[in-house]
Amino acid sequence: MAVDLHPNLWPPFTQMASAAPPQRVTAGEGALLIRESGEPLIDAISSWWVTLHGHGHPQLAAAIADQAAQLEQVIFADFTHAPAEQLAVRLSELTGLQRLFFSDNGSTAVEVALKIACQWWVNQGQPRQQIVAFEGAYHGDTFGAMAVGERNLFSAPFEDKLFPVARVPWPATWWDDPHIAKKEETALQSLDSSLETPTAAVILEPLLQGAGGMAMVRPRFLQQVEERVRASGALLIADEVLTGFGRCGDWFASRRAGIRPDLMALSKGLTGGCLPMGVTMASEAVFNAFVGDDPALTLWHGHSFTANPLGCAAANASLNLLEENPAAFQSFEQRHRPHLEALAGHRRVEHPRLTGTVAAFDLVVEGTSGYLNPAGPTVKRIAMEHGVFLRPLGQVVYLLPPLCITDTQLEHCYRALRTALDQL
Numbered sequence: 001m002a003v004d005l006h007p008n009l010w011p012p013f014t015q016m017a018s019a020a021p022p023q024r025v026t027a028g029e030g031a032l033l034i035r036e037s038g039e040p041l042i043d044a045i046s047s048w049w050v051t052l053h054g055h056g057h058p059q060l061a062a063a064i065a066d067q068a069a070q071l072e073q074v075i076f077a078d079f080t081h082a083p084a085e086q087l088a089v090r091l092s093e094l095t096g097l098q099r100l101f102f103s104d105n106g107s108t109a110v111e112v113a114l115k116i117a118c119q120w121w122v123n124q125g126q127p128r129q130q131i132v133a134f135e136g137a138y139h140g141d142t143f144g145a146m147a148v149g150e151r152n153l154f155s156a157p158f159e160d161k162l163f164p165v166a167r168v169p170w171p172a173t174w175w176d177d178p179h180i181a182k183k184e185e186t187a188l189q190s191l192d193s194s195l196e197t198p199t200a201a202v203i204l205e206p207l208l209q210g211a212g213g214m215a216m217v218r219p220r221f222l223q224q225v226e227e228r229v230r231a232s233g234a235l236l237i238a239d240e241v242l243t244g245f246g247r248c249g250d251w252f253a254s255r256r257a258g259i260r261p262d263l264m265a266l267s268k269g270l271t272g273g274c275l276p277m278g279v280t281m282a283s284e285a286v287f288n289a290f291v292g293d294d295p296a297l298t299l300w301h302g303h304s305f306t307a308n309p310l311g312c313a314a315a316n317a318s319l320n321l322l323e324e325n326p327a328a329f330q331s332f333e334q335r336h337r338p339h340l341e342a343l344a345g346h347r348r349v350e351h352p353r354l355t356g357t358v359a360a361f362d363l364v365v366e367g368t369s370g371y372l373n374p375a376g377p378t379v380k381r382i383a384m385e386h387g388v389f390l391r392p393l394g395q396v397v398y399l400l401p402p403l404c405i406t407d408t409q410l411e412h413c414y415r416a417l418r419t420a421l422d423q424l
């Protein structure tokens with residue numbers, strides 16, 4: 001058992017026998033986490049990709065405090081409230097999807113999207129069984145989300161409980177990738193053959209698969225996917241839990257990719273990363289199939305904390321910040337680019353890639369590839385010694401900082417990365 005693990009805590013994604021003891025954090029200020037020792041650490045992955053505007057943001061803190069003094073929670077089945085309505089109006093305008101269904105996190109936002117898609121077909125009297133998903137996908141840790149995600153070490157104990165999914169290759173690409181056209185063609189052919197079976201929905205992470213290794217695809221590929229999905233009559237689900245709210249350089253990755261999903265799952269940056277909340281956006285055409293006299297048409301799904309007013313207030317305040325300064329996310333790619341270009345020639349770097357606020361590359365290392373490759377933890381440790389918090393995904397190293405990170409802090413991250421690579 002790790003020496004300093006708290007006797008009453010069970011941390012996520014952690015093997016307690018071998019993990020380094022967690023460090024106690026006492027505060028957050030902008031891009032910095034402040035440890036109990038007083039030492040700052042640049043949070044270069046936005047605390048699992050959620051912290052959008054930085055830690056301790058005064059406008060977000062004030063919005064939550066004001067709302068807490070007014071109304072902290074109310075059952076959302078018989079009541080409604082202004083922060084939820086305001087958020088629904090704003091997100092329908094921004095996503096082009098008229099209806100908002102609340103849940104609690106990214107996994108539940110995906111679960112709801114899947115349930116809506118399946119029931120949409122049932123409600124119309126023509127149930128369709130098949131769901132199509134992509135290789136390498138990660139959609140969360142609840143059962144439905146696990147089922148559509150790539151099957152791996154994490155999902156193995158539950159394999160017999162996961163519903164079957166048709167799987168299509170994800171043509172991940174990077175700078176100067178000579179094989180991309182062929183990879184996309186293969187993926188589209190696989191999609192075509194999968195769609196010969198009547199399909200309820202196709203689910204994808206637009207532009208960027210996150211946990212699957214910061215694997216980026218070209219917009220044109222997604223447009224070709226959408227054409228095929230439309231032709232098949234299936235619904236298109238965009239899991240924008242990570243990519244939403246500017247992460248990919250536009251409000252939503254779907255928008256940047258030029259696709260129009262029927263359902264969209266959002267979480268993480270939704271509340272500026274302050275409070276747990278998920279939403280599933282749905283088109284009016286999807287919503288309409290759930291309206292009628294027959295109780296069986298109802299979406300019988302809900303969560304205790306549906307539309308929690310504190311979460312809604314944080315989300316509205318976060319949208320204010322994004323609207324006041326869209327350049328913060330629109331121009332982030334230009335901030336990364338010269339640094340990543342400089343690193344791209346390093347002997348330990350291959351497949352450099354960049355979308356919006358997310359810069360990534362693969363480590364050139366010996367041994368097994370994948371999540372358990374030891375090179376990632378080594379890079380993590382060395383970067384930490386230089387004041388930067390990273391969390392590589394196996395041999396995939398990435399930076400995904402909060403929008404507020406200063407140029408000096410960003411430079412510091414890349415310097416620490418170079419030092420780690422030199423020492424590998």
Ligand SMILES: Cc1ncc(COP(=O)(O)O)c(C=O)c1O
Binds near residue numbers: 106205211268
């Ligand atoms: C694309 C995507 N979907 C869903 C999830 C699950 O979100 P949560 O961890 O909030 O359940 C994640 C989490 O990383 C994600 O990246």
